[in-house]
Amino acid sequence: MAADAIRALLDEAFPDGSVDVLDRTGGGDHFQVTVQSESFDGLSLVEQHRLVNRALAEPLADGTIHELRITTKGTA
């Protein structure tokens, strides 16, 4: 899966957010995603990461994402 497809899913889930997706190995299955969004304001880190995991539930479940690193930031 291309980084662009991951980015599209995150853009859809966090329309206000700034999204950065890095294909860490160039192999299309190890990604570092960084999302800054007001959706994260007031949430615990676990809840913040859950929102990202939910946005990427399908590629996570079917194995197209083999490894996912997440960095989240609120706007507050």
Add this chain to the structure above:
Amino acid sequence: MTLREQIQQVIDDEPVAIFMKGTPEQPACGNSLRALQALWGAGAPITAVNVLPDPQIRQELSALSDWPTIPQVFVKGELIGGADITEELSASGDLARKLDEALGAEREQVVKTVAVG
């Protein structure tokens, strides 16, 4: 006991539990290793469960934790997060503070592995 009950028991009973790929002696995944190192650095006692022997372990675990990826770290029954959050909390000192609160500052730092299923 069902597999899910066994997993829940580890989460509930162990001060710090990590569900990982491989074992502390032989981690089979970079993220599991990162989480282990972060826990160790924060002075955590570690109870490790290897999810690799049976795919069912990971399925049941994710169903009850609402967390899709491995590793998963729990302190006193509460999901702390995966490798990224554990690393972040360890680096900021928040993890050590949380452990002090939950387990006391005089905790013994032992590492053990338990099997489920």
